[in-house]
Amino acid sequence: MGNFVDNGFVKRTIELINALQVDGIIHHYAIGGAVAATFYLEPAATLDVDVFVLLSNPGGSLVSLTPIYEYLKARGGIEDREHIVLGDWPVQFLVPANDLETEAIAASIPVDVEGVRTWIMLAEHLVAIAISTGRAKDYIRVVQFIKEKAVDQVILQAILKNHGLLSKWEQFQHKYLEGSS
Amino acid sequence: MTKGKDEMRRQLASLSFTEKIKILEKLRDRSLGLAAVGLRQKRVSEQPIVGKETSANRKEE
Numbered sequence: 001m002g003n004f005v006d007n008g009f010v011k012r013t014i015e016l017i018n019a020l021q022v023d024g025i026i027h028h029y030a031i032g033g034a035v036a037a038t039f040y041l042e043p044a045a046t047l048d049v050d051v052f053v054l055l056s057n058p059g060g061s062l063v064s065l066t067p068i069y070e071y072l073k074a075r076g077g078i079e080d081r082e083h084i085v086l087g088d089w090p091v092q093f094l095v096p097a098n099d100l101e102t103e104a105i106a107a108s109i110p111v112d113v114e115g116v117r118t119w120i121m122l123a124e125h126l127v128a129i130a131i132s133t134g135r136a137k138d139y140i141r142v143v144q145f146i147k148e149k150a151v152d153q154v155i156l157q158a159i160l161k162n163h164g165l166l167s168k169w170e171q172f173q174h175k176y177l178e179g180s181s
Numbered sequence: 182m183t184k185g186k187d188e189m190r191r192q193l194a195s196l197s198f199t200e201k202i203k204i205l206e207k208l209r210d211r212s213l214g215l216a217a218v219g220l221r222q223k224r225v226s227e228q229p230i231v232g233k234e235t236s237a238n239r240k241e242e
Contacts (some may be wrong), residue, residue: 010202010205010206035202035205038198038201038202038205039198039201040194041194041210042193042194042201043193043201043202043204043205044208045208045209045211045212046208046209047209047212047213048204089209096182110199112198112199113198113199113202114199114202114203120198148190148194150194
């Protein structure tokens with residue numbers, strides 16, 4: 001496939017995120033969004049990395065990402081609106097908004113990038129989250145997952161059922177999958 | 182043509198994650214480059230023409 005420039009930026013980014021876990025700032029994390037989808041599909045352009053985190057000390061009802069930002073800024077991270085730029089990649093840290101996202105972090109799989117361990121959400125969770133979020137760009141990705149047979153339908157149906165997403169899934173199928181094969 | 186595209190997609194999907202990440206980095210650099218060019222062009226087109234006399238800016242002597 002030709003030679004690609006190896007600038008090591010993503011490797012550095014992952015090393016910094018792993019350090020958050022080693023130093024106890026976060027309990028666990030998983031990469032979601034377009035970067036995680038790239039593990040299963042062809043690469044698609046994205047400008048940032050979505051990192052879902054389980055905090056070590058979530059506190060009360062008000063969840064703060066300040067400890068993450070302070071830790072990373074002390075190690076060269078640059079805050080930029082909702083992102084923090086690490087190793088040249090803008091990273092958005094997200095706390096799970098619901099049980100589905102918490103489950104997706106817990107069920108994530110270990111993957112190596114340039115010899116560095118990281119965690120990627122399962123394809124079925126990525127699809128379920130996309131169905132739950134319901135944005136057009138997420139739906140396009142779901143179509144790709146289905147077309148490329150990158151999801152286990154039994155696992156996907158179980159996740160959709162457990163999180164009350166079956167009717168949304170049916171609507172999605174009706175609109176985007178029926179008639180295409 | 183479609184078959185060729187599908188084959189290319191399959192080839193890209195079968196790359197290792199490390200190789201895919203390198204492609205992501207290139208795609209991102211390209212997107213940012215294109216966005217920067219767009220911004221520069223927009224700024225140039227919005228700039229008033231200075232030093233060129235036109236019927237609109239000509240002063241009455």
